[in-house]
Amino acid sequence: MNKFIRVDMTTKKVEIQEVPEKYVGLGGRGLTSNFVNDEVKPTCHPLGKNNKIIFAPGMLSGTSAPNSGRISVGSKSPLTGTIKESNAGGTFSQKMAKMGIKALVIEGMPAEDEFYILKITMDGVTIEEAPKEILGGCGNYKAIELLNNKYGEKVGIALAGPAGEHRLPTANISFKDPDSNMRSAGRGGLGAVLGSKKVKALVIDDTGAPGVPIAEPEKFREASKVFAKALLDHPVSGQALAAYGTDVLVNILNEAGGLPAINFTKGRIDWNENIAGETLNATIKERGGEGKVSHGCHAGCVIRCSQWYPDKQGKLITSGFEYETIWGLGADAGIKDLDDIAYIDRAMDDIGIDSIETAVAVATAMEGGLLPWGDGKAVLEAVKEVAIPTPLGRLIGSGTTVVGKACGLFRVPVVKDQGIPAYDPRPIKGIGLTYATTTMGADHTAGYCISGNILKVGGNIDPLKKDGQIEYARAMQIGTAAVDSTGMCLFVYFGIADNPAGYQALIDMINAQYGINLTANDVDELGKSVLKVERAFNKAAGFTNAHDRLPEFFEYEPCPPHNEVWDFTPEEIDEVYNF
Amino acid sequence: MNKFIRVDMTTKKVEIQEVPEKYVGLGGRGLTSNFVNDEVKPTCHPLGKNNKIIFAPGMLSGTSAPNSGRISVGSKSPLTGTIKESNAGGTFSQKMAKMGIKALVIEGMPAEDEFYILKITMDGVTIEEAPKEILGGCGNYKAIELLNNKYGEKVGIALAGPAGEHRLPTANISFKDPDSNMRSAGRGGLGAVLGSKKVKALVIDDTGAPGVPIAEPEKFREASKVFAKALLDHPVSGQALAAYGTDVLVNILNEAGGLPAINFTKGRIDWNENIAGETLNATIKERGGEGKVSHGCHAGCVIRCSQWYPDKQGKLITSGFEYETIWGLGADAGIKDLDDIAYIDRAMDDIGIDSIETAVAVATAMEGGLLPWGDGKAVLEAVKEVAIPTPLGRLIGSGTTVVGKACGLFRVPVVKDQGIPAYDPRPIKGIGLTYATTTMGADHTAGYCISGNILKVGGNIDPLKKDGQIEYARAMQIGTAAVDSTGMCLFVYFGIADNPAGYQALIDMINAQYGINLTANDVDELGKSVLKVERAFNKAAGFTNAHDRLPEFFEYEPCPPHNEVWDFTPEEIDEVYNF
The missing domain is CATH 3.60.9.10 (Aldehyde ferredoxin oxidoreductase, N-terminal domain)
Known part of the structure; x- marks a missing residue:
């Protein structure tokens, strides 16, 4: 049963x-x-x-x-x-x-x-x-x-x-x-x-658990092998993520001019080496100690992107030290010391707060004069106040929109009251469409258009141009809704995006487990149906197309170095969910 | 020109x-x-x-x-x-x-x-x-x-x-x-x-101003006289408001069981005499000093409801000391000392914050544990922090919704993020329809159904029953939108609601000033057109019928002593704007 x-x-x-x-x-x-x-x-x-x-x-x-x-x-x-x-x-x-x-x-x-x-x-x-x-x-x-x-x-x-x-x-x-x-x-x-x-x-406590029944075990094993190989064969999921963690993205996004910095006032920084994945990895190796360099967040992970970051004595500060957290505190809030960022990450884990929302709220609080720019020690103290919570802790702990209101700001980087993560939508237009339209509020994981826009995996779309982005953001959101239903980590995308055998192996595993015959088209339909259900809920909750918009300041504040603004029209944005 | x-x-x-x-x-x-x-x-x-x-x-x-x-x-x-x-x-x-x-x-x-x-x-x-x-x-x-x-x-x-x-x-x-x-x-x-x-x-500086031209001065003067008489003939606008100020409503609402207290947990209090208009008036008279007992907020006011409240030495603490403020701090936040409330009112005026939104936010903050219940001295200090602003001051100064979020509450009395004022919608159902549907967010002045529900002016509708409330809330909002266009104080309603001559005089003044021939029907159409324009704006801003709802807790928390809940269905509520 x-x-x-x-x-x-x-x-x-x-x-x-x-x-x-x-x-x-x-x-x-x-x-x-x-x-x-x-x-x-x-x-x-x-x-x-x-x-x-x-x-x-x-x-x-x-x-x-x-x-x-x-x-x-x-x-x-x-x-x-x-x-x-x-x-x-x-x-x-x-x-x-x-x-x-x-x-x-x-x-x-x-x-x-x-x-x-x-x-x-x-x-x-x-x-x-x-x-x-x-x-x-x-x-x-x-x-x-x-x-x-x-x-x-x-x-x-x-x-x-x-x-x-x-x-x-x-x-x-x-x-x-x-x-x-x-x-x-x-x-x-x-x-x-x-x-x-x-x-x-x-x-x-799973003592006595029967395990998951597999309808066709041999077929499952075979597909599973092909799938694992596809993941390990790709340079991103097979090498880069294990070597540098997700923080490998700091230098990539900085080079692309899409690393939002100082509360989204620019897309490139000159202190990127302080916080880059390469530095993170070198520091971990140098400090040794308890140090697993990379490991998985769950049993059976072959990508092992998670980084285990120790202090100077080699004792763990924080694990699962991710790009988005390091971006938010390091680039967007301007904290230039990776140890400071690691201690804040540990505090956020310890208190149980989203490291993206908190980091974006912190950078917004800095613009509002609540915290000094780039001051890692002050941020650590403020974040610890969330656990008490003091009035300042309550503000930070309420997220970016609340901080923006309490500071009287109009430069508040949120969609549907959720903080915009680590990729600027002006010079990377595909991800902007995901932020604007996903049923979740601003969320890069709902349709990671960075892939085809920047990493050139599963597509090669000029991030500075509008061409092809609407179709791409739509497809990525549909595919993601399906992958999120499988229990798979999103990074499996690297193994299946340009590798038809990898993608087929994923479908084969599902079919072998359940003894069914899904096709790629069925998977696509599953993704669409999930998005439609989510959107129906949101509509009944009072959300309309008017909420599928980026904050207005992106429309008139150019983002250096490319000096792009957000230039999709409302009508174009609304096309993303036309399926 | x-x-x-x-x-x-x-x-x-x-x-x-x-x-x-x-x-x-x-x-x-x-x-x-x-x-x-x-x-x-x-x-x-x-x-x-x-x-x-x-x-x-x-x-x-x-x-x-x-x-x-x-x-x-x-x-x-x-x-x-x-x-x-x-x-x-x-x-x-x-x-x-x-x-x-x-x-x-x-x-x-x-x-x-x-x-x-x-x-x-x-x-x-x-x-x-x-x-x-x-x-x-x-x-x-x-x-x-x-x-x-x-x-x-x-x-x-x-x-x-x-x-x-x-x-x-x-x-x-x-x-x-x-x-x-x-x-x-x-x-x-x-x-x-x-x-x-x-x-x-x-x-x-209006030095040299030509004044307002009147097309038919004699007709205007005549209508103006009739209008003034209508205001002065009504017991509310002619006597009660001048004698006791708007705070006369404390005892009336308390008697009706619709005076929201301790963050809307009940509709009647036993410390009403501490904060009632009768007490306010007696205190003013007793203290004398600079005391004008009542005066107008602008030249030409014949109602003169504004109260001038002195300290024990007779020196002004605050003027324009209104029922809604005294309700919010005195009943909803449980501050039982009128002097404490007066000093907080002065601080709010001095800092420039809405005394309703602030008072509702304060009561919400008390429920959230940010401030001690009923502590006027603590509230005065907290309100003064809005001017600095400290983190606590920023929270209070951001209003009820933000305080509710920062305190993790679901009992947050707002509609469209605006605090619900001084009349409980459960035992006074007409005003609940106004709160839910007005284009302004919860606002009693957008359609003051207290009039026909409680004061029995311009109608006699059982406040505890749904019958007739939809049509009444609609008519009151339409009429108010028209009156708000004339520059008239809302209290003129008392002089025109049950007095056809008074109402005709208001129309006659407009006609005499502009040399036109508006009818009562034109005034009605004006009100409707204003509401339609406002609603069109809100719709384009992303508001839907789903936002025309009272907070959910009103639907399942009965309000003593009548123990009514809010029981209009969504479909019934949506009928208010069906015109």
Whole structure:
């Protein structure tokens, strides 16, 4: 039996059903978005009792398919007010899948002011009082240690940090990774939804799990091999990401003139070497210590992009030290010291806040005079205040839009109240279309047009020109919605974009697992259907094409060195979702 | 010549045109809303260079018509993102009208970081550097004194306070009144728009003004007399308002069980006598001193509702001490000392922030644990921080929605991000329909259904029942949009609602002034057309029926003592704008 679990936090009742017919065959984002659209009132308050939050492993999660261990979390977002799917690595997804749990839904809201832990085993779900030690400001590192002690090292954990307890709009959900560090479902404030349900953590113990049944094991193994080879054969997913981590992008984007700096006032900096992936990697090697240079965020990852960044004594500062975080603090907020940035990244993980939203909010706060430009020490102190939270902590913890309002700014880089990430839309026009139109609010992972615009993978489209971008942004968003349903890491794109055998192998794995016969066209239709469902929810929540717009200042402030402005017309932008 | 003045703050050019054909015959809200819809890009950032702000006297302003001296200010609101018209008393409107200025528009935005004063005389408009003494935290009381000294006691003044300089979303525009105190265009953050244009103040000197021409003076005088008599004959506008001020409503609403208290958790309090109009009036009389008990906010007012509240030594604390302010701090935030409330009111006037939005934000901050319930001294200190602004001051100064987000609350009493004022929509269902549907965000003055629901003026509709409320809320909003175009104070409604002669006199005054022949039906059509224009703007800005909703918690939290919930369906609510 595939299980569909509902936990009602009002009544504390747990219901374990067979997966409803309409959700059979769905996984990851495809499942979470359909569920949210079916069951969440679009105009509900995201922190009220009528919102729901759903956890779902991807279609391939729990199998031996490489890089298939992502967990999707879906809800109405407290940050954007839109539907939201946010996914992460860690061990949670694979455990759920192996236990035959297709989805876990948390609904309702306790009347009392207590926090709980949901313990998930093969016997069902129990709702336990959260131990006082992990509440009220206890950081995520410590909380995971305490939960490991209590429930055993092998359990999977999903956690709302101090920010989630305070229901702040930047709060993420942290998933324990194979090293007992954290991987975040970062964007959209889903940790605040978990906090509103008074669920401090989900602890999953897969002892006795039957594993994922495979309809055609031989075919699956074969396809899996081809797929792994495709990933390893590509220079990006096979070499660059492991060697330098995602931070390899600093120099690439800087060279392209699309690295947003000093709150999006320019696209190129002269301190790029301070924060570049090459420097990051050299520093890790030089400092040694506990140092794994690269590792995966979940078992079965063959790309291993995650960087393990130690201090001068070789002791871990932070792992999963990503380009977008380093960009936000290093280029957009102008912090020129990689150690400063690493300590801030650690604090953000510990407090449980999205490192992109927080970094963009910090840079906006600097423009607003709330923080001094480029001051890593001041930012670290401010970020730590999110956990208390002080009024300044509450401002930063509420994200970019709130900081912009509180500072009276019009240069506020958000779409649908979510901070614009690490790629300037003026000189990289494809990604601008994704920011503007995705159902998620500004999000590069919803249609990573950097690929064809800058990396020249899966396309070769001049980033400075409008030609071909509308079709490309549409295709990337459709493809991404499908990939997000499989449990695959987005970086598998490098192995399938220009490699038909790699792409076919992905489809073959799904077919072999389920004993079905999907075609590439079916996958395309799946992606379209997910986007349509998400857009229907947003429409009912009050979103219109008028919200599919970039902030106005991009239209009249040129971005050096290319001095491009954002010049798509509303009518052109609206073509992206014409399918 | 009737003048239409444009001041471009980018180029510092002033253009004085004849009134464009399409605006002839319009005034007040009718003019400002048509202008904003015609010329402001609906998706522009309210604090960016593409927003515009327009000042327009009403159709009857500057004449001897009683109570006709209100000034309308229109723009896209930084608080709500909707179109906004906010109006106020003071001396500005009558001076503009007497000078033949039908509208003054400020557009563009300086590149430099300087504040300016616009000086308006019969010779035109000059743009002068603002004296340093009135900037950077100088309160409005002091600023008006300094401007009086510089430009003469008789000038009219419109002023952005410290909050407006900081472009905070609660910033109002303060207009000097006949006593050199202030009257506020309070709602919607229009002071922030003025601040974004770097206009600290407008100073108007009507020396040499020709006055308003009257086409049929005898007819006008006659109608004016009938109109004044109608106002004075009604017990509310003729007696109660002068005797007790608007604060007379505390006991009335408390008795009705519709006085929202402790952040809208109940509709009746037991400390009502501490803050009631009767107590206010007795205190004023007892303390004497400078005390005018009641006075008008502009010349020609016959209602004289404004209260002049002194300290124990008889020295003025605050004037224009209104029910909504006293409700917000006294009932909703639970501050039980009228002197505490008066000092906070003075601080809000001095800083230039909307006393409704601020009070609702304060009560929300109390629910969020940012401020202690009922602590007037703590609130006074917090409100003073808005002028600096500290992080706490920025939070409060950003209004209720931002405070709610930063505190992770779902009980956030706003519609379209504007705080819900002093009448609970659950036991007074008519006003709930106005809050939900008005183009302005929650605003009792957009369709004051308290009149027929509670005061039984112009109708007798059971406030606890849905029957008749849709038609009533529609009619009240249409009528209000028309009245807001005349320059009349809303309280004239008491003189015209049940008095056909009074209503006819209002129309006769307009006809006599312009030499035209409007009928009651024309006035109705005017109101409808204003609402349609406003709604068209909002639609283009991205608002849909999904935004015409009260906060969700009203639907499931009963309001004692009547224990009503908000039970209009979406379809019923949407009927209000079906005309």
